[in-house]
Amino acid sequence: MKYRLTLTKMGLKKGLASKYALIFWLFSALISFAVQYFLWQAVLVGRPLAEFRQTISYLVLMQLLTTVFPKVSYDLNDKVRTGDIALDLLKPFSVEEQLFWEGVGYAVAKFALIGIVEFIIYLWLLNFQVSLLTILFIIVTAALAYVLYFELELILGTFSFYTYSIWGISTFKEAVLLILAGNIFPANFYPVVLKAIASYLPFEYSFGAVGLLAQAPTWQLFGQVITIQLLYILLFYYLSRLLLKHSITVTVIQGG
């Protein structure tokens, strides 16, 4: 267990080592927030102020999740391309475990430098009128959403074993997330059919479901969201391990 903590600490240190990059990331996030603020103000003109605040706070929460969530597919792609995966495979622990715990540390660094500002903006948009129960719901579902997203990224990363660059596949993932995850566009505004489809797919449970729960924090919705999240985590956990095991078996490490 202690080795996981050490990996997490290393991820945290890596994040803090690139603190200037993260600070520029924060500025980008703030600019993006300003654009969204004025855009949605124009879209929702004439509607109640509460609706605008709900929408924009939802989008800030989604931006926070996008910031903190891991980009494991790129890490794995980099390791396969350079051949450094060989050294990870020669550790007495699985590659996915190493990626996960180091990623958690890096996510903590990102939260400390960027996420916390975004979270304060989120609270400010809601006049700091957020109950402790809502915050608890957000924390639990966001943590599970993180794990679910990690598994999705890991599956995506296994394509690195078959193609030189996963850039194209990753762009496709971004497009799917754009439509089905609700991290750019609130799910409430979806057409009914798309909303129904999205509610059965895993993408919404990595992003949108956390935001929807923050807007309507009931025990029933909380139970529904975490049940689906856990089911998808379980499914993707086994799927990603199966794919990774198969990919490693067929791979040829670069350079001999």
Place this chain on the structure above:
Amino acid sequence: MIIKTENLTKHYQKVTSSGLLHKKTKTVQAVQNVSLQVEQGQRVGLVGLNGSGKSTLIKLILGILQPSSGNVATFGVEPITHRQQNARKIGVVFGQRSQLRWDLPAMDTFKLNREIYQVAQSDFQARLAKLTRMLAAEDFLTQPVRTLSLGQRMKAEFIAALLHDPELLILDEPTIGLDTLSKNSIVQFLKSLTSKTIIFTSHDLDEVEQVCSRIMIMNQGHLVLDQNSSELVKFAVPSTITFTSKQVSYDELKSSWPNVRQLVNGDFEIAKIKPEQVKDILSKLTATVPIENITVKNNRLEYLLAHISGGKAHEI
């Protein structure tokens, strides 16, 4: 026995050209029917030219590549399914890869390895102090890896690979790209590791001979030679002397040195000199010709590859 392979073969498809709709591939025979055994405590040098299959063989032994056919056992077990179990007994240094985190000090990786391999704190401190002293690495282990020279980084890689006191040390071209001083310091360090089973791959035969008592030579995927280094060193390999002299012409030299030839850059070369003649020729050359620069080379590996048959080196 630490390693045993029987008719181990690995081939894979390599893309030779690709367009929008077509892709041409060819089968590369990386390792072909290699059978070998390595006993505990042996120091084995695995030598070959680039692309000879040394690194692929190492990866098959480590269980990170799947053989196409044949058998391999590392520590008596099949290495792919037992990779994590074997990893506790193996230390690895790949010259072109790094287990150190680029933006963190090497010390952080050492601490991580202490946890991963569950090394007791007292053992960790003792080994770290010993390895740091042996490699003269005291000054740079707390600096971010990105600020280290290649020589310093390789020393840190060695410490990271040895902190868990592995039984088997696998070194895949660990001195590649290093300057002569750093190379010598690594070679001296390896010579001092007397209790370990070592597999040391390189394309520099002289360097491997300083460390290993047994030499294996690979060529085009085949294990073409497996011999004691004491036997191999007796094998007489001709040398080549290359020198620069701007004060004499080729025709003048040719009259007293009939074997000399001029290279495209204007230097001169005398090739195929028998070992017992090198000293005399050097003395005579330096006494009679005004020389600005001189080097003596013997491409032992290439020469041996041309004169190996039946797994032994033979002089023709």
